[in-house]
Each structure stands twice: as C-alpha cells, then as structure tokens.
Amino acid sequence: MSADVSKFNGCYIQLTNSHLSGHDEDLLITKAKEMFKSQNKNRKFSYIHSWKILRVARKWKGFANPQSGSAKRTRNLSSGAYTSSSSNPNISEVDNNVEVAEERPIGQKAAKEATRNKGKAKKAARAIDEKWNNYKDMQDKRLALCEDVIRQKDEEIRQKDFAILCKETSNMDERARKNHEQICEIIRQKYGMS
Template sequence: MTSLFNGIYNKVHSQWGSGCNDADILVKAHEEWMTEPKNKNKPFKYEHVWRILAECQKFAPQSIDHRGMKKKKTSASGKYTSSSNPEMSVDEDEERSCSRPIGQKAAKRKGKNKLAAYEELKESIDKNMEEFTVYTQQKLEEIRSHNRTREYQILMKDTTAMTQEQLRIHVHLCDEIKKKWGI
C-alpha cells in the first residue's frame, strides 16, 4: 500500500512545477489516490508509515536528470563521474543522498562473520580463563607455603628473652596454630 502511494506521490512530485511546497504535493497525491479505481474512494490511512519510509533513498522522489545519469570513468584517478555533469564526482553525489540498507545476502555474510568472530573471542576468553586459574592456583599455593613457614617459625621461636606479656601473646598464637593444624 505504501509503495503504491509512494508511486503516486513521486509521479505528482515530478510533474509539479516550481513554486509549490511539499504539502501541496501531498494533498494532490491524496486526491489522486482516491481517484484510483482500486482504492474505491478510500483515503490513504498509512501516511504515518509512508512519512517514515519516504526518508529512505528507495522511496525518495527522483528527478528526471537523476534517473538518466550513467557513470563513466574519468582520468587516471579512476574516480567515476556522471555523464550529465562531469565536474561533479559520484563521491559528492553519495554524500548528499541517504545510504540504503544492506541486502539480504550481505546481511547473512555479515552475520556469519560476527559468528566466527564471536567463536574466536569465546575461545580466547576460555584460554585466558584457564591460564588465570592455573596462575591463581600457583599463587595460592605459594601463599600457603609462605604461611606454613611463618607458622613454623612462630612455633619454634626462642622464648627465653621474652617479657611476660610477649610470652602470653606467643603462647596464645601457638595455641591457635596448633588448633588450626590439629596438633
């Protein structure tokens, strides 16, 4: 429905003279829509959808000059220009127009590339996670070994030169260590 209305709008737009605005063209397109036999004098009720689609390049009205343009290569630079206006390159023409959405095949290829990149990223993360786990296990074992050495030094410390307060703290610490190791 919207593409049929768009065809009517584009026809009215290309036939309309200078000095009119878009609202005039839209009113005339609505009038022609209602005169079409297949529409049976019913108004076009999807104008809100058409307004969104009208911003896309596919639905944009095209001038007569634009439809007849062909590309040809210019000099050694290898850039293309339109045959109707050799001074203006296609690059400048592309900057003025909206970009069209990618096609179905290109979207599928893009999706497959994303899937491959996702798989590669997942493998990399899994590998890094495995290396991190090994590293943390090694560090944890080093810390445990260091703590055992410190606890052994506390248990074997010479207490002859300690004051009464230091001795009481040392005995309490030794009891805690013995309880931890089940001694």
C-alpha cells in the same frame, strides 16, 4: 504489498516532481491514487497507511529527493572530450560533481550473513573468555600454593626461633652464653617480646 507500495511511491514522486501549483499533500496523494488505479487495471491502492510509514525510510529517500538529478555525459565531436549535461542546476559542468543519495539499507541476505557472523564472533569471544577464566583460576591456585609455602616457611622459622629461646644454657661456656643472649634479644625484638 511491497510492489504496490513501490508503484504508488513512483506515482507520488512523479506528481511531486511535476510541481503542480496549488496542490497540497492530500491532493497529491489523491491524484497518486488515481494514477495508480489507471496504471494497474482499476485496482485501488489499499496500503496508504503502510506507504506513509515507509516513504520516510531510507529506501525511498533517494527517489523522492527532487534535488538529485542525474548527470549525463556526452561526447564533444570537435575535441573528443566528454562533457556533462544535467537537468539539475546544482551540478557543475566543470568538475562533474553529482549529489549522491543516502546509502540504502543492507538486503536480506547480507543481514542474515551478518547475523551468522555475529554468532561466530560470540562463540570466539566466549572461547577467549573461557580460556582467560581458566588462566586466572590457575594463577589464583598458584598464588594460593605460594602463600601456603610462605606460611609454612614462616611457621618453621618461628618454631626454630622459639627453640633457640628455650634452649638450655647451663652447659654453655661464657662466650656461647653471651652469643645466645644476643640472638635471643634479636628474636624478642623481631616478635615484639622485649
């Protein structure tokens, strides 16, 4: 099918480039069918619906563009320099500018290779994500352990403070009782017990 569509597209482009006056799109397609039939042993072109879809694809845009002519370089015998000659008036002879058609789509092998590489990239991304998640889990566990240690230390300090508040002061001398009372006041303020 692809070969037939390509051959028919060539016939159509050939007729389009010949600039037949008074011919519309349908007439050009009919003439291209006749040309295809004469070039291919009276075989009819039966993929017209496919060609209508494919003719706007990038693969055939460069061929169908009558604006892009080919530049031809010839050697000047007198000076030995190269000159360009072209059937396209848009191409400058001085600076050798040639219009370039759009880039064709990648082929089947390149598409398969790109697909394979996408799989490798996804695996690498998954591995990195897994390592990152493991690192985050370890950091969360470490943080939880640190918070537990801090809570335990705070509880030990509260118990010691409570022990100071409940300490028996009857066997203390006057100076020790004054110091104890000042420390008790600080502890009460710390816990809002004043």
